[in-house]
Amino acid sequence: MNRVNLITLGVKDMSKSLTFYRDGLGFHTSIKEDGPSIVFFNNAGTKLTLYALEELAKDISELEPPNRGGFSGMTLAYNAKSVEEVNEIMDKAKKAGGIIEKTPQEVFWGGYSGYFSDLDGYYWEVAYSKDWRFDEQDMLVIE
Numbered sequence: 001m002n003r004v005n006l007i008t009l010g011v012k013d014m015s016k017s018l019t020f021y022r023d024g025l026g027f028h029t030s031i032k033e034d035g036p037s038i039v040f041f042n043n044a045g046t047k048l049t050l051y052a053l054e055e056l057a058k059d060i061s062e063l064e065p066p067n068r069g070g071f072s073g074m075t076l077a078y079n080a081k082s083v084e085e086v087n088e089i090m091d092k093a094k095k096a097g098g099i100i101e102k103t104p105q106e107v108f109w110g111g112y113s114g115y116f117s118d119l120d121g122y123y124w125e126v127a128y129s130k131d132w133r134f135d136e137q138d139m140l141v142i143e
Helices: 014-024 053-060 083-095
Strands: 006-011 038-042 047-052 076-079 099-106 112-117 123-128
Touching: 006 014, 006 053, 014 038, 014 047, 014 083, 047 053, 083 099, 083 112, 083 123
Parallel strands: 006 047, 076 123
Antiparallel strands: 038 047, 099 112, 112 123
């Protein structure tokens, strides 16, 4: 088991989350309507999925759906190819209604990084390192 095909985010308001990701951040989907039951975004290598939070919890357990509060210890990441791209993505997130949790800055590991949270509180790191390289499918190469 050495791949991730889908990353599913349980969202409270499908219309607002669809607008945030599709129109605000520019994720690609064939969905045109405003309130679908599920959304798949086409990304290189992995699909990002939006699904109603309550339905996702019931899918895990109909009798005892999970109900955890607070930070889950999970973040999502967008690896940029320049400092300018980090700033552009963070600006897009803010304009779309995201909250800047950590302003982009030089970080201890030698890169440039910041965090925003989306409409449902999922944390995204947007980061750049001069040492990173990308393959022909725009995937980050980590060796």
